[in-house]
Amino acid sequence: MGEVNCDGRSTREINAEIKQQIKHGATDILVRNPGARHNLGVAVLEPVAIRLEGSVGYYCAGLIDGPSFDIAGSAGWGLAESMMSGRVVVRRNAGNGAAAAIRGGTVVIHQDAAARLGVSMKGGMVLVAGNCGYMAGFMGQKGTIIVCGDAGEAFADSMYETVCFVGGRISELGTDAVVEQPSAEDAEFLDSTLAQHLPSEVRKSKPAGRSFKKVVSGRKLWNFDKQEWKTWQEAL
Amino acid sequence: MPDDSQPQGRTLQPSGIFQPVVIEDIQTKAETGLYRIRGYGTLRQRRWATFDDLTFLPCSLTRIPLEGYREKCSTTTVLGKRYAAKPITLDIPVMITGMSSSNTTGDGGMLQAERENSKTLVYEVLPSRYGINVHDLRRADAVELTIGQGAKPGTGGLLLGSKVSATIAKQRDLPVGVDQRSPARHPDFLGPDDMIIKIEELREATDYQVPIFVKMGASRVFDDVKLAAKAGADVVVVDGMEGGTGASPAILQEHTGIPTLAAVCEARAALEDCRLYGEVQLIIAGGIRDGVDAAKAMALGADAIYIGTAALIALNCNKALYVADYHGLGTEPGYCHHCHTGRCPVGITTQDPELAQRLDIEQAAERVASFLRVMTLEIQMLARACGKSDVHDLEPEDMAALSLEASAICGIPLAGTRKIFGI
Numbered sequence: 273m274g275e276v277n278c279d280g281r282s283t284r285e286i287n288a289e290i291k292q293q294i295k296h297g298a299t300d301i302l303v304r305n306p307g308a309r310h311n312l313g314v315a316v317l318e319p320v321a322i323r324l325e326g327s328v329g330y331y332c333a334g335l336i337d338g339p340s341f342d343i344a345g346s347a348g349w350g351l352a353e354s355m356m357s358g359r360v361v362v363r364r365n366a367g368n369g370a371a372a373a374i375r376g377g378t379v380v381i382h383q384d385a386a387a388r389l390g391v392s393m394k395g396g397m398v399l400v401a402g403n404c405g406y407m408a409g410f411m412g413q414k415g416t417i418i419v420c421g422d423a424g425e426a427f428a429d430s431m432y433e434t435v436c437f438v439g440g441r442i443s444e445l446g447t448d449a450v451v452e453q454p455s456a457e458d459a460e461f462l463d464s465t466l467a468q469h470l471p472s473e474v475r476k477s478k479p480a481g482r483s484f485k486k487v488v489s490g491r492k493l494w495n496f497d498k499q500e501w502k503t504w505q506e507a508l
Numbered sequence: 509m510p511d512d513s514q515p516q517g518r519t520l521q522p523s524g525i526f527q528p529v530v531i532e533d534i535q536t537k538a539e540t541g542l543y544r545i546r547g548y549g550t551l552r553q554r555r556w557a558t559f560d561d562l563t564f565l566p567c568s569l570t571r572i573p574l575e576g577y578r579e580k581c582s583t584t585t586v587l588g589k590r591y592a593a594k595p596i597t598l599d600i601p602v603m604i605t606g607m608s609s610s611n612t613t614g615d616g617g618m619l620q621a622e623r624e625n626s627k628t629l630v631y632e633v634l635p636s637r638y639g640i641n642v643h644d645l646r647r648a649d650a651v652e653l654t655i656g657q658g659a660k661p662g663t664g665g666l667l668l669g670s671k672v673s674a675t676i677a678k679q680r681d682l683p684v685g686v687d688q689r690s691p692a693r694h695p696d697f698l699g700p701d702d703m704i705i706k707i708e709e710l711r712e713a714t715d716y717q718v719p720i721f722v723k724m725g726a727s728r729v730f731d732d733v734k735l736a737a738k739a740g741a742d743v744v745v746v747d748g749m750e751g752g753t754g755a756s757p758a759i760l761q762e763h764t765g766i767p768t769l770a771a772v773c774e775a776r777a778a779l780e781d782c783r784l785y786g787e788v789q790l791i792i793a794g795g796i797r798d799g800v801d802a803a804k805a806m807a808l809g810a811d812a813i814y815i816g817t818a819a820l821i822a823l824n825c826n827k828a829l830y831v832a833d834y835h836g837l838g839t840e841p842g843y844c845h846h847c848h849t850g851r852c853p854v855g856i857t858t859q860d861p862e863l864a865q866r867l868d869i870e871q872a873a874e875r876v877a878s879f880l881r882v883m884t885l886e887i888q889m890l891a892r893a894c895g896k897s898d899v900h901d902l903e904p905e906d907m908a909a910l911s912l913e914a915s916a917i918c919g920i921p922l923a924g925t926r927k928i929f930g931i
Contacts, residue, residue, distance in 0.1 A: 286710050310705045315642050315713035331696070332711040333644040350696030350709075354640045373637035375681070391695040392637055393680035411691050413681045430689075432682055470920035494686040495669050496542055 274298035278305045278312075279299040287314060294318050310348065313341060319358075330367075333360045336377075352379050355396065363467075367484050368405075371398035374415065380469045390417045393434050396492065399465065409436050409487075410446065418465065420478045428487040432494070437462055439479040450490040458486055536911065537726035543759065545666065547847025547857065549659050549752035549795065549817060550761045558769055559804045561914035562907045563834070566893035567926045574892040582898040585812050587789045588650060588719020588742040591711070595719055595742075596650055598812070600884040601899060602802060604876070605747075605793050605814035606632045606723075606873075612652055615690065616664055616679050618644035630721065633710065635664060636690035638680040642713060650743070651710050652721040655694075655732075658751025658768070658794040661725025665724035668755055671850040673859040678847040700735040707740045721745050726771035726794065727764075733790075743789045746775045746815065750795025752817040754857055755848030762765055768794035768805070770917050776809030782836045794803070799886020807902035807916060815883075822879035824854040830866065848917070 274293040278286050290313060293301055294337040303324045306312055310329035313322055319338040337356040348365040348480070350372055362370075371379040371390045379398040390398045394414040401413035403421035410426070412434025422440035429446025437454065447449065454462070462481030465488030470478070522528060527931040533544065563656030566575035574581060588595035606612035612630040613622060617639020623629055633640070645651060656662060667676070667688040675685040697706045699704040706721050722736040723745035736744045747770025753761065766774075772792045779785035792805045793814035817825070828841035833853035837846045847857035855866030891899045894906040909915035915922040916930025 281895065284712065284716065285706065311709045311712050314709050315646070317642065330702070330705045334696075334709050335713045337642055349702065351697045352705075354637060354642065356642060369696040373640055375640065388695065392691060394637070394640075411689075432686065493689075494683065496687055 274301040276301060276303050278303065278307055283309055283311050286312060290316065290322065294320050306345075308345075308348065313339070320491050321460070332351055333358070336360075338479055346383075347381075351381075352377070355379070357396075358402070365402075366400075371396070371417075374398070378469065381394060382470070384421070385419075389419070390415070390434070392497050397465075400468055401478065403440065406443075407446070409434055409449075412436075418462065418484075420466070428489075431489040433489065437484040438487065439484050442485065442487070445487070448490045448493045449487050452486040454482065454484055454486040456482075459484070530777075545668065545755055545848055546758050546761075546845050547752070547754050547756070548761075550750055551733045551758075551845065552762055556767050556770075557911055557913035558767065558861030559801045561769070561909060561911040562804050562918065562920065563910055564803070564807075564890050564894060564906055565908055566890075567895045571895040573683075573895050574897060576889060576892050578630075579892065579896055581892050582900075583884055583888060584874055585900070587721075587791070589814060590787050591716070591720075591740065592650075592719040592742050593715075593717045594649075598628065600880060601806065601812045601887065602880055602883050603628075603630075603791070603812060603814050604819045605816040606630070606654070611645075613648070615667075616676070617641055618647070622820065623647055632723075634690070635692060636680075637912070638682075638690070641680075643712075643924055646714055648714075648718060650719040650721055651714060652723050652745065653706065653710065653741075655736075655786045656692075656725035656727070657723070657753065658725045658747030658749055658765055659753035660756045661765050662692060662729045663756075663760060664692040665749060666755045666757075666848075669848070670847055671755075671848075671859050676859055700739050703736075703739045709889045719743055719931060721791070723747065725751070725764075726766045726768065726774075729766065729771050729774035730778045730781075733775045734782050736781055737779060737788045737857040738783045741788060743811075744775065744779075745791040745793060746771045747814070748772075748792070748794025751793055752795075752820075753847075768792060768796070769808075770916070772805050772808045772810055773918050777810075799883040800890065802883055803887045803899070803902060804907065805889040806899060807906050808904060818878050818879070820856055822876045823856050823911065824867065824875075825852075825856055829854055 276289045300321045306324045306326045306328050308327045308329045312328050312332045315335045316339045319335045323342045325344050329348040331350045332347050333341045335354050336358050339464045340359045341360040343362045345462045347362045347366045347368050349367040351366045352360040353372045357375040361380045363382050365383045366381045366385045368386045369388045370385050373392045374396040375394045376396045381400045384402035385400045385404040387403045387407035391410040393412045395415045397416040399418045401420050404419045404423050406424035407426045409417050411427040413508040414429040414433050417436040420439040423438045423442045425444040426437045426446040427442050428449035459481035463499045545851050583600045585598040585601040586595050604611040606614035615634050628649045630650045630652045632652045633646050634654045669685045669687045690724045719742035722741040723742040724732050726748045733744050748771040749765035750768050789811040791812045792810035796815050826842050826844050830853040850858050852858040855863045887899050909920045912929045921928050
């Protein structure tokens with residue numbers, strides 16, 4: 273197993289060291305003392321496992337394709353942004369814009385996510401064991417957002433085809449967001465997804481799949497209709 | 509009895525405010541319930557100072573001109589000297605701006621054909637992040653982080669449903685036929701402080717090899733350029749209000765942003781103010797029509813020029829071909845601004861395969877290449893006449909202002925005086 277110690281090194285040196293170790297065959301790398309530093313593990317393109325022993329700053333695991341990240345602490349803004357494939361797990365909280373614009377892969381947040389979770393998602397899945405802040409799912413194009421706890425204001429606003437599930441209370445639906453009863457398949461998918469991605473101690477207090485609310489686009493903003501001008505007027 | 513309903517023998521007197529065009533606008537809005545959307549850029553008859561308000565002052569006795577066609581006048585342009593390991597070196601100071609496919613990838617990501625056929629290709633990272641792909645990012649010669657564009661600063665993109673074909677929808681991960689509205693803000697950063705980190709991320713993703721551009725619509729240019737430069741941009745792109753667009757609310761094209769002439773002056777002043785002029789390169793865009801506009805922008809401080817609409821016109825935009833189809837759109841060759849409809853009569857701004865076939869790609873590419881060569885010759889011609897052996901040596905004192913406004917904006921003496929007005 274490879275190991276990179278962040279202490280006393282620049283971000284560029286740390287990332288270069290990670291990539292160098294991957295180049296030399298490391299498939300499992302432990303990053304020590306990340307110190308909430310920004311841009312750790314950006315653009316890793318190999319199917320390696322990277323564990324970070326602490327909190328990370330902005331854009332950790334941004335622009336990745338294939339690796340698996342396990343972050344022991346919390347993450348700053350833009351966690352895993354624009355990821356194409358891979359898996360990113362945060363053991364504590366994530367800042368604004370977690371999983372923003374991802375095209376594939378899975379992001380798992382064991383505690384809470386801040387505002388703008390999964391905005392402009394183009395695929396993949398983000399699973400939050402706790403609550404999420406405002407504007408989660410804004411302009412979501414594809415992919416799946418699962419929030420086991422409560423969701424903040426303007427939830428699922430102006431979406432295209434992203435599908436959202438919320439286990440707790442939705443503070444306020446966004447423009448053109450519509451609540452649906454999840455199907456039996458949805459409930460099964462939620463149960464199996466939580467079982468697959470959340471450790472038992474995190475999962476045990478979470479609602480069953482059948483009690484989640486499903487939120488999708490009402491499709492009223494997909495094409496302009498003057499009869500819906502009130503909706504357009506209030507669209508974010 | 510005279511018929512009062514007929515204007516015979518009298519001059520029609522329109523309202524100064526509610527002119528026929530305004531009446532038509534109000535009645536159309538009343539009918540459709542929607543703001544007007546169109547392409548092309550501002551249609552205003554210009555009443556602000558433009559590059560036409562400047563004239564070059566070629567050599568006579570005070571300076572010695574270079575011989576045209578004989579003495580060397582370099583056009584080599586280097587962009588990204590500040591931090592990038594591999595700055596871009598261009599043969600000419602003119603590039604084609606992002607328009608979904610050009611020198612810059614535009615919204616929707618990189619096409620394979622684009623990469624294969626481009627010696628220099630800039631990968632645009634837009635707020636929408638449509639088609640964002642780290643592998644394409646790493647294949648680019650530069651990365652352009654787009655904050656906004658001149659035609660509609662402060663708002664997101666727009667692609668009407670008629671143009672969201674199956675191919676476009678797949679490329680952008682959208683349902684076929686939706687009116688695609690793009691976000692105005694990036695999904696993962698807001699202000700300039702965050703952008704510092706974002707730029708570092710893009711450098712990490714590209715191994716610090718290629719230049720990072722920051723592109724903005726011309727708004728509060730002086731402050732915005734300083735913020736972009738201080739955030740670590742290698743190159744700042746400023747797109748003036750004359751910049752074009754494929755589709756946008758008309759009011760944004762007409763009533764937002766500042767003109768390109770004003771923008772280049774503010775941008776230069778900003779870089780000088782933070783002592784980064786020359787270190788951070790400046791690209792100017794927005795309604796540049798020819799080598800004259802380009803040379804004037806360069807004399808005012810631009811290192812390179814983006815053209816967009818002019819390149820489309822070189823392709824055949826607004827040419828008198830398939831005239832019946834222009835009429836079908838309610839327009840004429842020379843007046844068409846119907847890019848937003850997807851029914852481009854000459855097959856450029858369309859996803860309709862039949863219309864697209866009207867554009868012979870090889871011939872059209874050769875026309876654009878010729879136009880770029882002519883633009884370059886025009887810039888060189890003016891530079892040589894001003895005694896410069898490098899087009900980048902053109903400077904404000906090579907010009908005089910032809911209007912008080914241009915004198916005040918550019919800090920150049922008004923022709924016939926030795927005064928800079930507005931100081």
